[in-house]
Amino acid sequence: xxxxxxxPSQKHQRREHGLMxxxxxxxxxxxxxxxxxxxxxxxxxxxxxxxxxxxxYRRILAEDVYWxxxxxxxxxxxxxxxxxxxxxxxxxxxxxxxxxxWSIVILALVVLPFWxxxxxxxxxxxxxxxxxxVINQLLRYLEVISEPLAxxxxxxxxxxxxxxxxxxxxxxxxxxxxxxxxxxLMQAGASLGANPALTFLRVFLPLSLPGVLAGSTMVxxxxxxxxxxxxxxGGGRTVMVSMLVSRNVELYNQFGAASAVAVVLLxxxxxxxxxxxxxxxxxxxxxxx
Amino acid sequence: xxxxxxxxxxxxxICALVLVYLILPVVIIVPISFSSARFLTxxxxxxxxxxxxxxxxNPAWMQATRVTLMLALxxxxxxxxxxxxxxxxxxxxxxxxxxxxxxxxLLPLVVPIIITAVGIFFVYAWIGLVATxxxxxxxxxxxxxxxxxxxxxxxxxxxxxxxEMVARSLGMNRLRSFFAVTLPxxxxxVVAGGIFAFISAMDETIVALFISGxxxxxxxxxxxxxxxxxxxxxxxxxxxxxxxxxxxxxLLASTRQKKSG
Numbered sequence: 062x063x064x065x066x067x068x069p070s071q072k073h074q075r076r077e078h079g080l081m082x083x084x085x086x087x088x089x090x091x092x093x094x095x096x097x098x099x100x101x102x103x104x105x106x107x108x109x110x111x112x113x114x115x116x117x118y119r120r121i122l123a124e125d126v127y128w129x130x131x132x133x134x135x136x137x138x139x140x141x142x143x144x145x146x147x148x149x150x151x152x153x154x155x156x157x158x159x160x161x162x163w164s165i166v167i168l169a170l171v172v173l174p175f176w177x178x179x180x181x182x183x184x185x186x187x188x189x190x191x192x193x194x195v196i197n198q199l200l201r202y203l204e205v206i207s208e209p210l211a212x213x214x215x216x217x218x219x220x221x222x223x224x225x226x227x228x229x230x231x232x233x234x235x236x237x238x239x240x241x242x243x244x245x246l247m248q249a250g251a252s253l254g255a256n257p258a259l260t261f262l263r264v265f266l267p268l269s270l271p272g273v274l275a276g277s278t279m280v281x282x283x284x285x286x287x288x289x290x291x292x293x294x295g296g297g298r299t300v301m302v303s304m305l306v307s308r309n310v311e312l313y314n315q316f317g318a319a320s321a322v323a324v325v326l327l328x329x330x331x332x333x334x335x336x337x338x339x340x341x342x343x344x345x346x347x348x349x350x
Numbered sequence: 351x352x353x354x355x356x357x358x359x360x361x362x363x364i365c366a367l368v369l370v371y372l373i374l375p376v377v378i379i380v381p382i383s384f385s386s387a388r389f390l391t392x393x394x395x396x397x398x399x400x401x402x403x404x405x406x407x408n409p410a411w412m413q414a415t416r417v418t419l420m421l422a423l424x425x426x427x428x429x430x431x432x433x434x435x436x437x438x439x440x441x442x443x444x445x446x447x448x449x450x451x452x453x454x455x456l457l458p459l460v461v462p463i464i465i466t467a468v469g470i471f472f473v474y475a476w477i478g479l480v481a482t483x484x485x486x487x488x489x490x491x492x493x494x495x496x497x498x499x500x501x502x503x504x505x506x507x508x509x510x511x512x513x514e515m516v517a518r519s520l521g522m523n524r525l526r527s528f529f530a531v532t533l534p535x536x537x538x539x540v541v542a543g544g545i546f547a548f549i550s551a552m553d554e555t556i557v558a559l560f561i562s563g564x565x566x567x568x569x570x571x572x573x574x575x576x577x578x579x580x581x582x583x584x585x586x587x588x589x590x591x592x593x594x595x596x597x598x599x600x601l602l603a604s605t606r607q608k609k610s611g
Contacts, residue, residue: 085448088436088455089454089455092454092492092495095488095491095492096457100465103469103472151364152365155361167365170369178555180555181589181593184379185378185379188586282462286462293577303464307464310471320468326462327462330460330461
């Protein structure tokens with residue numbers, strides 16, 4: 062008997078839920094159609110070609126081109142991560158240590174390139190690094206070298222430009238973490254007789270590690286999928302995984318192979334995010350906090 | 351701390367060098383774009399506007415510019431309302447599934463863009479959206495959505511939903527109370543999110559490489575092709591203009607965000 066009378070508050074709540082789902086559904090539909098479906102398509106295509114087959118994955122393991130490209134991509138990503146950390150940590154540290162007006166200036170300079178198109182920056186690096194480029198001309202003018210150095214169209218040029226693009230992704234989470242380290246702790250360390258270097262090593266550095274992890278994860282993962290920079294600055298020799306995907310589609314029409322490479326890349330990225338999420342909140346990695 | 355120790359000086363020097371490294375490539379394109387030389391020479395032998403003239407006189411570049419502006423504008427017009435509606439629902443609803451939906455909306459930031467691009471290419475090839483304007487706009491709406499959602503969610507965090515309750519208890523319906531009470535307070539975050547979506551569409555290259563073609567090729571695709579073939583200072587002129595546009599938009603967005611406090 063009681064069940065036949067609908068509870069007004071429950072009815073209201075159901076309407077509320079319905080409204081909220083209706084509001085979120087157009088955006089969700091766009092995401093489902095334009096990223097979930099396409100990725101699903103790739104996954105399907107990687108194992109299905111006139112019947113199920115693991116041929117595409119076997120080739121990644123067996124053929125030299127593929128796994129050398131994966132090895133190179135991980136190698137480059139690792140060096141880029143280490144370099145951005147080495148360059149980014151002092152900048153974040155300084156931005157955190159100076160008065161507010163100065164830290165705004167430093168952060169503005171860090172974020173400025175962030176809002177410049179990756180394409181524009183690839184062009185700028187070509188202009189700077191090529192044989193007749195600014196750097197080579199300057200070095201020759203200063204008589205440091207007699208022959209122009211091969212600074213671009215190789216792995217070196219790719220790494221220089223990639224580090225440039227990814228540096229802000231390292232500095233910002235580092236700065237955010239350092240800001241939360243209470244100043245008293247450093248003073249306490251000093252008052253207990255530790256010199257600045259020791260206080261830094263024992264107090265500041267360990268407390269900044271979550272920022273290091275957040276920044277490194279983002280840089281490493283973004284670098285794994287880099288395409289424009291290696292394509293334009295790598296000179297065709299630095300074949301990163303993303304280029305393997307695009308070449309298989311555009312040059313060789315090997316859709317199954319391209320899909321399998323894409324799936325392996327995506328699984329690596331998700332795996333890294335999953336492992337890192339055991340240690341720190343993913344919101345932190347994605348720069349939302 | 352005020353005394354300059356050697357470690358302190360080293361820190362300053364390293365940071366100065368890193369900042370130069372960050373800024374140099376952004377700045378260097380400006381003198382190149384105003385150079386009269388055919389090839390990259392630095393410093394430029396004399397100043398000229400010839401690369402800007404080449405850009406504005408070339409119908410292919412102009413058509414690409416029109417496509418890019420149209421694309422960015424349509425992307426904002428679609429992504430902003432979708433993103434605002436989604437962010438509002440995520441912040442107000444107590445449904446469990448909203449957490450999952452929130453994460454799904456951030457997927458475009460997590461999935462490597464090359465994978466998204468190739469996947470969309472296959473789907474579009476199947477339904478016939480390759481080399482069309484709607485296809486291009488739709489893909490950029492998807493890529494711009496996270497920026498709107500993140501920005502608006504941040505704005506809603508400092509907004510007290512009780513205010514909207516009050517308006518509704520005074521007889522306003524849900525829609526009116528949203529537009530009269532909530533929206534004016536989060537307006538800055540909405541505008542900032544929209545601007546980021548605009549910049550994202552303006553700079554997007556990789557998806558465009560795969561799915562755009564014919565007369566609907568945005569500026570970035572033409573630039574990429576030009577950079578692969580031959581370096582021409584026209585690119586420097588276009589880059590300078592694009593960078594100036596981006597910076598003005600970011601400045602606009604950040605003053606907006608500051609106003610909202």
